[in-house]
Amino acid sequence: WDAGVQNKPRVQYTIRLITEQMLKNILFGVIKLQIFLKLFQNHTLKYLRMNGNKFGNKGGMYFATMLQINCTLEDLDLGDCDLGTESLIALTTVLNKNRNLKSLNVSRPLLHSLQEKVTAHVALMLSINQTLQELHLGKQGLNNFDVDQLCEALLRNQTLRYLDLRCNQISRDGARSLAELLKHDTPLQILDLTANRIEDEGLVYISESLLYLNHNLKALAVVSNSITGIGLVAFANALKANRSLTHFYFWGNEMDETVFANLIKVGRLKPNRTDVQPYWINGRVYLAEVSHGLRKHYYWTPISGEDEEPAANAGPALLKAAPAALPNGQQM
Numbered sequence: 040w041d042a043g044v045q046n047k048p049r050v051q052y053t054i055r056l057i058t059e060q061m062l063k064n065i066l067f068g069v070i071k072l073q074i075f076l077k078l079f080q081n082h083t084l085k086y087l088r089m090n091g092n093k094f095g096n097k098g099g100m101y102f103a104t105m106l107q108i109n110c111t112l113e114d115l116d117l118g119d120c121d122l123g124t125e126s127l128i129a130l131t132t133v134l135n136k137n138r139n140l141k142s143l144n145v146s147r148p149l150l151h152s153l154q155e156k157v158t159a160h161v162a163l164m165l166s167i168n169q170t171l172q173e174l175h176l177g178k179q180g181l182n183n184f185d186v187d188q189l190c191e192a193l194l195r196n197q198t199l200r201y202l203d204l205r206c207n208q209i210s211r212d213g214a215r216s217l218a219e220l221l222k223h224d225t226p227l228q229i230l231d232l233t234a235n236r237i238e239d240e241g242l243v244y245i246s247e248s249l250l251y252l253n254h255n256l257k258a259l260a261v262v263s264n265s266i267t268g269i270g271l272v273a274f275a276n277a278l279k280a281n282r283s284l285t286h287f288y289f290w291g292n293e294m295d296e297t298v299f300a301n302l303i304k305v306g307r308l309k310p311n312r313t314d315v316q317p318y319w320i321n322g323r324v325y326l327a328e329v330s331h332g333l334r335k336h337y338y339w340t341p342i343s344g345e346d347e348e349p350a351a352n353a354g355p356a357l358l359k360a361a362p363a364a365l366p367n368g369q370q371m
Contacts, residue, residue: 082110082111083111084109084111084112085111085112085113085114086112086113086114087112087114087115087116088114088116089102089115089116089117089120090116090117090118090119090120090144090338091118091119091120092120093120093121094120094121095120095121095122095123095149096121096122096123096124096125096126096149097126098120098126099117099120099122099123099125099126099127099129099130100125100126100129102115102117102126102130103126103129103130103132103133106130106133106134106137106140107133107136107137109139110139111139112139112140113139113140113141113142114140114141114142114173115140115142115143115144116142116144117130117143117144117145118144118145118146118147118175118177119146119147120148121148121149122145122148122149123148123149123150124148124150124157126148127145127148127157127160128157128160130143130145131157131160131161131163131164132160132164134164134168134171135163135164135167135168137168137170138170139170140170140171141170141171141172141173142171142172142173142174142201143171143173143174143175144175144203145175145176145179146175146176146177146178146179146203146205147177147178147179148179150179150180156179156180156181156185158181158185158188158189159188161174161176161189161192162188162189162191162192163192164192165189165192165193165195165196165199166192166195166196168196168198169196169197169198170198171198171199172198172199172200172201172358173199173200173201173203173358174199174201174202174203175203176202176203176204176207177203177204177205177206177207177231178205178206178207179207180207180208181204181207181208181209181213182207182208182209182213183209183210183212183213183216185207185213186204186209186213186216186217187213187216189202190216190217190219190220193220193225193227194220194223194225196225196226197225197226198226199225199226199227200226200227200228200229200358201227201228201229201231201354201357201358202227202229202230202231203229203231203333204230204231204232204235205231205232205233205234205235205260206233206234206235207234207235208235208236209232209235209236209237209241210235210236210237210238210241211237211238211240211241211244213235213237213241214232214237214240214241214242214244214245215241215244217230217232217244217245218244218245218247218248219248221245221248221249221252221253221256222248222252222253224252224253224254224255225255226255227255227256228255228256228257228258228357228358229256229257229258229333229354229357229358230256230258230259230260231260231333231354232259232260232261232264233260233261233262233263233264233288234262234263234264234291235264236264236265237261237264237265237266238264238265238266238270239266239267239269239270239273240270241261241264241266241270242261242264242266242270242271242273242274243269243270243273245259245274246270246273246274246276246277247273247277249274249277249278249281249284250276250277250280250281251280251281253281253283254281254283255283256283256284257283257284257285257286257357258284258285258286258287258288258333258353258354258357259284259286259287259288260287260288260332260333261288261289261292262288262289262290262291262292262314262332263290263291263292264291264292265292265293266289266292266293267292267293267295268293268294268295268298270292271289271292271294271295271298271299272295272298274287275298275301275302278302278307278308279307285308285309285312286312286313286333286353286357287308287312287313288313288314288331288332288333289313289314289315290314290315290328294315294326296317296324296325296326297324299315299317299326300317300324300326303316303317304317310329311331311349311350312331312350312353313329313331314328314329314330314331314332315327315328315329316328316329330351331350331351331353332351332352332353333352333353333354334352334354334355335351335352336348336351336352337352337354337355
């Protein structure tokens, strides 16, 4: 399709509708993929969600080839698509030269052994690519050494603002590497460590980096990380000095009702910017979970409430805000 034809708005709407309808539909056969990939030569498609389509490693290779040709796509979601090692390496290699893609989701690939990890390729891409702003690496079995590689690369990256490391094997040592990265005040604004095991020591490391040395991080998610009141107190103390972090998600850990209630009571955390809500009965404080998060309703719409509730999808909302300030007065 020629982007210069008179009915360009209709073409753009049609393509967007097709991509939305394909969400969570299973694509069978390479022929169907080849037909659909013909659309990637258009000049209007910017967002494509393929999450949940089990086209596997071969399908992932087609998308890597597409990224070498397409010059308009900005957001590509290949999460839960059974990508293999070969396609992950191909995708990250292509991004060494691609200057258009701003968001990539490659969560939950099928890697059958520890030898098949592709973290080194991802790290190399991050040290070269200066366009990507959002990267999702959930459910990849990443460990502390992998995180160390990513952090070393991110010291040379000036554009990544959202790093998603949910559901991996990151412990306190990995959190220490991330804390060292945060001390360099990189453009990173959103860090998702949901369902790891950083524990109290990990949150203490991160809290120390937020105390005086970081002014860009706006959102931190440490849901279900075996954290107790010790880690929460360290984080609360850091917030007394840090004024940039506005979103904090903590449910699934051992709660300290008094500390968390005070964070909200004094106004340091707004009720719609956390997933924990205090309430009082007979003078005693209790905590309840609320449906707030970075991407809580990203793939589905709740029966009640607003369709696009910002509190439930804080990640995209924060990315639409003003970009982070770079060291030495640079601009993104």
